[in-house]
Structures are given as C-alpha cells and as structure tokens.
Amino acid sequence: MARLRKTCRAIALASIFSSTLALDACTRIQQAVSSASNVYYPVDLVGNYTQDIAHWASSSTQLSACSVEPGTAADVSIILQLLASTNTSFAVKGGGHTANPGFSSTTGVHLSMARFSGVSYDASRATVTIGSGLVWDDVYEALEPYGVNVVGGRASGVGVAGFTLGGGYSWKTNQFGLTVDTITAFELVKPNGSIVSVTASSEPDLFFGLKGGLNNFGIVTEFTLQTFPQGQVWGGLLTYAANEIPAVSAAVARFAANVTDPKAGIVSSYKFILGELHNADPRFQSHFKIYASQPLVAPILFYDGPSPPAGIFDDFLAIPHLSEDVRTRSLLSLVQSASSNASSGATRRAFHTASLLEYSPTMIDAIFNETIFWGTQLALAGLISMSYDIEPFLPSIYTHSTSPSAFPPRDANPPGYLPLNLHFAWTPSTSDDLMHAALRQSAAHLTQVAMNEGQAIVDAPLYTNYALYDTALERIYGPNLPRLRRIKKEVDPGNVMGLAGGFKF
Structure with a gap:
C-alpha cells in the first residue's frame, strides 16, 4: 500500500510539473509572437479556447494548458522553437476530424491552424x-x-x-x-x-x-x-431499409466489378443504428429513427458531370428506397450532403480499416454481417451507430503519379488497394477499449475473408487516415x-x- 501511495504521488507530481511547464511555455509564447497570433486559456469567456481544442469526435478532445492560434509562418517558427527548447508536449490541429485520440490534441500547448485560411x-x-x-x-x-x-x-x-x-x-x-x-x-x-x-x-x-x-x-x-x-456534378444520398439490402449489395458488387468510367464513383455505407443518428441529414432523420436498431444501407452516388451515362446507376435508382437526394448540383453541394461534421463533439468515435483488392458479393455479404454481429454485441456498451463504408475505385488509382510518396507505398506495378472504413460511434468513455478491440477484431476478420477468397492482401498498406491509433507503422508504410x-x-x-x-x- 505504501508503494502504491508513493507511485500515485509520483504520478501526481509529474502531472503538476508537466502542467506547470506547459503554462510557462504558454506565457513565453504569448510574449514572443507577433500581433498576428493569439494565446487563449481555459478561462477564456469568448469561446476561442473551446473552439480551438474541439474535435469532431469528443474522444479526440483534451484540455490543454492553452490554445495558440498562430497567424504567420514566422510565428509558427517561434512557437516551435520555444516548444523544443522547453520540451513541452503540443498538438497541431487543422480541421479536427481525426478519430484517433491524442493525434491532434494534448494536455500541453494546443496549436490551432485556423488563421491559415487563405x-x-x-x-x-x-x-x-x-x-x-x-x-x-x-x-x-x-x-x-x-x-x-x-x-x-x-x-x-x-x-x-x-x-x-x-x-x-x-x-x-x-x-x-x-x-x-x-x-x-x-x-x-x-x-x-x-x-x-x-x-x-x-x-x-x-x-x-x-x-x-x-x-x-x-x-x-x-x-x-x-x-x-470543374463543372456541375450529379449524385447524392440514397437510403434503403433492411429488406432491400440484398438487392443493394448486388448492385454495389456489379458496380465495383463492371464500371470503368473514371468519372463515376460510389461510397456505400452499411449502417447499424441504436440511438439517434446525430449526423444524419435532417430531411432523413425520421427514417433513421423509425428504423433504429435495424441495419440500413446508404450509398452516395457520384458522377463528375451533370448527368451519368445510362446504365451506371440504374440498378440503385430502381430499388425501392426510404429517401433520395440525387440530382445535378455543384461539387460543394454534393459534399455537404454527406454532412459528417454535423455532430461535431457529440460522441466518441473511432475508425479502423482493411485494404482489399475487390468487393466481391461474398466480401460485401461479410461486411453486412459484421454490422449485425457487432451492432448486437455492442448494444449494451453505449454504441450509437456503426458504419462500414465500401469504397470501390479503379485498379489504376496508384498509377496517376510517377513521383513516389510515403503513402501509398508503390512498386513498379502497384495494385490499387481499396480502403474499407470501419466507423463506430458511442457514448461512455468506459467503452473505449471495448470499441477499439471490436474494431480490431472486425478488420482482422474481414481481412481473413478476403484472403480466403484469394485476395493477395497480406502486405496491403492500411490507409493512414482510417487506421486505428495503435496500427503498426509497417502495416501502413511497408517498404x-x-x-x-x-x-x-x-x-x-x-x-x-x-x-x-x-x-x-
């Protein structure tokens, strides 16, 4: 017991020491930067501090000693050198959409890049x-x-x-x-x-x-x-009830296998919803509430032109659906119809991923089954919703540039790996570990399904922006x-x- 008390006291002292160092760094930054930049503290009554540290996922937000809004690259230089000289932990936040805790947040000095808005x-x-x-x-x-x-x-x-x-x-x-x-x-x-x-x-x-x-x-x-x-585009969101999922899955598989027009695309989301889906379009919210605790599928259709050639999306439009927001519009309008930021800060969230070579009917069925399995398993742990996002691309997507990049790693004849995004949203922080473990298990299971089909994905790079926080770097960057x-x-x-x-x- 005495040893435990000593350990707890040491941790508390270390925390106080770290906090003191961070506050000292905040003061030094405030004194050193130009008038183009500002430093804010938790007592800020205007709300700048709160806005600076806020993230789309509440699980990605931490209370920092201060927030800093640098206004020039020269001030960023001053700040970075001060942080280095004082060995102070910090974070850099752009849009704040990461679902990985601690990736753009800190208990130290929080840098918001909001003023770099040109x-x-x-x-x-x-x-x-x-x-x-x-x-x-x-x-x-x-x-x-x-x-x-x-x-x-x-x-x-x-x-x-x-x-x-x-x-x-x-x-x-x-x-x-x-x-x-x-x-x-x-x-x-x-x-x-x-x-x-x-x-x-x-x-x-x-x-x-x-x-x-x-x-x-x-x-x-x-x-x-x-x-x-860029001219007008065509597309938008469709939602389907559970009884139409087999027909939609067949349409997704046909699209992934047969559509070669590079202007065409879909993201098909298999969802399981237990609570209010905060980020649903308000026009469709009633449908999501009516069908809560049931699986749904919601594809977003896209064509980079005012109308698609006949045949590309006919299958999707012919299936009876709960709602439709498909039309000719600007790209901005289409992107804003997928309003993933509408529930900013409302729930805890995490992503994970698998990289595939094809979305076969067997693969799509396995993805749908995962929503049922994990939606049922996690219902009592505070799960609000989950989404498995199927994103078919052409196999040539890694060949558009001859210039090498950190991600994706490419060889002389790179296959175009297809990202699968797993997204869980929940409420209690006590369920964090459980949700993360479920994401790992689900991604591993789906990877095994693909490998059993003969997909050569054992060394497939996992997409950085979807990979869970503890993913091994070798799995992302490979050679x-x-x-x-x-x-x-x-x-x-x-x-x-x-x-x-x-x-x-």
Missing part, C-alpha cells in the same frame, strides 16, 4: 495554394467561381491538412490519383524553425516524406495543389518505412515532432 488560385499555373487551417468545404466554395477544383475530401467538415498529409482518397481519385499525387509544394516550418518551400526539385526526400507522412517533419502552413476543370525513418532523423534529429501525437517514425 485560398489563392493561380490560373497561369493551374494551381491553388491553400491554408492548412481550412476544411474542404472552404476550398470548394472559393474555387467554384473559377470553374476549377482539386482532388480533395468527400465529406463536409474534413480538414485539408490531416487529409492531405495522410494521402487523400477523393471523388476524383479515379481520374487523377490521391490528393498527394497532385501536390506541387508545401510551405513547411521545420523542427529547427526554418521556413521552406518543399518541392520535388528543392528537397526530393522531404517532398516524398510529406506526401502521406503526416506530422513527422514539421508543421505545414500551406499546400499548393494542381487544379482541374517505405526505413527511408522515412532516415528522413526523419535528418530533418528532426532532436525529435521535436515527437512531442506531438500521431503515427511516429
């Missing part, structure tokens, strides 16, 4: 420079008057920074690759405080590392991306990992970025 379109170069504090909605809205767009996020409220630094699967990926394949430059504040523009020619190793290497190499303040012509660790040592020999959360090399 969108600058260069028509002569067909590029756009985007601030790292934006969400994709902002970018699409800013570019709409120019008739161009970028390879960006598919759901409302998703931040530019984390999405891009993790790879970036998009509605336009079939045509142009992942978001990292379209980057031409990063404005980066290195761990030593230097501010650089990183391109394929200026620093090829670092450029490679930043394309999918997350926050290991410093703090990105701006991204420059290629732009592509790229030794090179990434070498670059990390060269760029950050003092492991400054190790003071922040995330997957670390």
Whole structure:
C-alpha cells in the first residue's frame, strides 16, 4: 500500500510539473509572437479556447494548458522553437476530424491552424495554394467561381491538412490519383524553425516524406495543389431499409466489378443504428429513427458531370428506397450532403480499416454481417451507430503519379488497394477499449475473408487516415518505412515532432 501511495504521488507530481511547464511555455509564447497570433486559456469567456481544442469526435478532445492560434509562418517558427527548447508536449490541429485520440490534441500547448485560411488560385499555373487551417468545404466554395477544383475530401467538415498529409482518397481519385499525387509544394516550418518551400526539385526526400507522412517533419502552413476543370456534378444520398439490402449489395458488387468510367464513383455505407443518428441529414432523420436498431444501407452516388451515362446507376435508382437526394448540383453541394461534421463533439468515435483488392458479393455479404454481429454485441456498451463504408475505385488509382510518396507505398506495378472504413460511434468513455478491440477484431476478420477468397492482401498498406491509433507503422508504410525513418532523423534529429501525437517514425 505504501508503494502504491508513493507511485500515485509520483504520478501526481509529474502531472503538476508537466502542467506547470506547459503554462510557462504558454506565457513565453504569448510574449514572443507577433500581433498576428493569439494565446487563449481555459478561462477564456469568448469561446476561442473551446473552439480551438474541439474535435469532431469528443474522444479526440483534451484540455490543454492553452490554445495558440498562430497567424504567420514566422510565428509558427517561434512557437516551435520555444516548444523544443522547453520540451513541452503540443498538438497541431487543422480541421479536427481525426478519430484517433491524442493525434491532434494534448494536455500541453494546443496549436490551432485556423488563421491559415487563405485560398489563392493561380490560373497561369493551374494551381491553388491553400491554408492548412481550412476544411474542404472552404476550398470548394472559393474555387467554384473559377470553374476549377482539386482532388480533395468527400465529406463536409474534413480538414485539408490531416487529409492531405495522410494521402487523400477523393471523388476524383479515379481520374487523377490521391490528393498527394497532385501536390506541387508545401510551405513547411521545420523542427529547427526554418521556413521552406518543399518541392520535388528543392528537397526530393522531404517532398516524398510529406506526401502521406503526416506530422513527422514539421508543421505545414500551406499546400499548393494542381487544379482541374470543374463543372456541375450529379449524385447524392440514397437510403434503403433492411429488406432491400440484398438487392443493394448486388448492385454495389456489379458496380465495383463492371464500371470503368473514371468519372463515376460510389461510397456505400452499411449502417447499424441504436440511438439517434446525430449526423444524419435532417430531411432523413425520421427514417433513421423509425428504423433504429435495424441495419440500413446508404450509398452516395457520384458522377463528375451533370448527368451519368445510362446504365451506371440504374440498378440503385430502381430499388425501392426510404429517401433520395440525387440530382445535378455543384461539387460543394454534393459534399455537404454527406454532412459528417454535423455532430461535431457529440460522441466518441473511432475508425479502423482493411485494404482489399475487390468487393466481391461474398466480401460485401461479410461486411453486412459484421454490422449485425457487432451492432448486437455492442448494444449494451453505449454504441450509437456503426458504419462500414465500401469504397470501390479503379485498379489504376496508384498509377496517376510517377513521383513516389510515403503513402501509398508503390512498386513498379502497384495494385490499387481499396480502403474499407470501419466507423463506430458511442457514448461512455468506459467503452473505449471495448470499441477499439471490436474494431480490431472486425478488420482482422474481414481481412481473413478476403484472403480466403484469394485476395493477395497480406502486405496491403492500411490507409493512414482510417487506421486505428495503435496500427503498426509497417502495416501502413511497408517498404517505405526505413527511408522515412532516415528522413526523419535528418530533418528532426532532436525529435521535436515527437512531442506531438500521431503515427511516429
């Protein structure tokens, strides 16, 4: 008992010491930065602090000693050097959409990149420079008057920074690759405080590392991306009751196997809902409530043009459905119809993933069965909803760029791995470990189903932005990992970025 008391006292003292160091760092930052930046504390009555630390998933939010909103790259440099010199833990938040706890939150110094909110379109170069504090909605809205767009996020409220630094699967990926394949430059504040523009020619190793290497190499303040012509698109959300799931599953399998038009895409979500689905479109909320505690399937259809050729989506539209929001619209309108950020901060959440080579009928049935199994198993543990998101792409998606990237790792003839997103939402923090364990078991089971079918996925890279927090780096970066660790040592020999959360090399 005496030993236990000593241990508890040591932990408490360490916590107090750490908190004191963080508060001291906050004060020093406040004194050092320019008027373009601000520091806020938990006693902030205006709400800046609360807004800065808030995340889409409540389980990703921590109470920091202070929040800092840097307004210039020069101030980011000052802040990073002060954090390094005081060995203070910190976090960097872009849009705040990560579901991994501690990846963009901290009890130390919290950096919100909200003031990096510029969108600058260069028509002569067909590029756009985007601030790292934006969400994709902002970018699409800013570019709409120019008739161009970028390879960006598919759901409302998703931040530019984390999405891009993790790879970036998009509605336009079939045509142009992942978001990292379209980057031409990063404005980066290195761990030593230097501010650089990183391109394929200026620093090829670092450029490679930043394309999918997350926050290991410093703090990105701006991204420059290629732009592509953009007119109206066609698509939107359909929802179907449980009795129509076999027909929808057959339509999904046919689409995945047969549709080769690179402008066409779907994300088909198999859902099991036990409580109020906070992020459902209000127009469809009544349907979700009526069918609570039953499985549903909700595909989002997409065509990069005002109308799709006949035959591509006819199967889906012919099946009786609960609701339909499919029409010709802007890309911004379509993205905002998938309003994943509407329930920001309301529930605890986690993602996990498997990487597949095909969505066969057997694979789709297994995915649907997982929603029934885990929805039933976790009902008494506070589960609100779960979603298994099927995302078929063309097998050529990794071939759009000859420039190597941290993620995805590619060989001379790379297969186009298909991400499967597992998403659980629940209420009590006491269920965190149980939910995470269930996600691991479910992803492992579905991987085994695919392997039993003959899919060669034993070494398939797992998508960074879906992988659960404790996923082994080898499973994400594969043969790229030794090179990434070498670059990390060269760029950050003092492991400054190790003071922040995330997957670390």
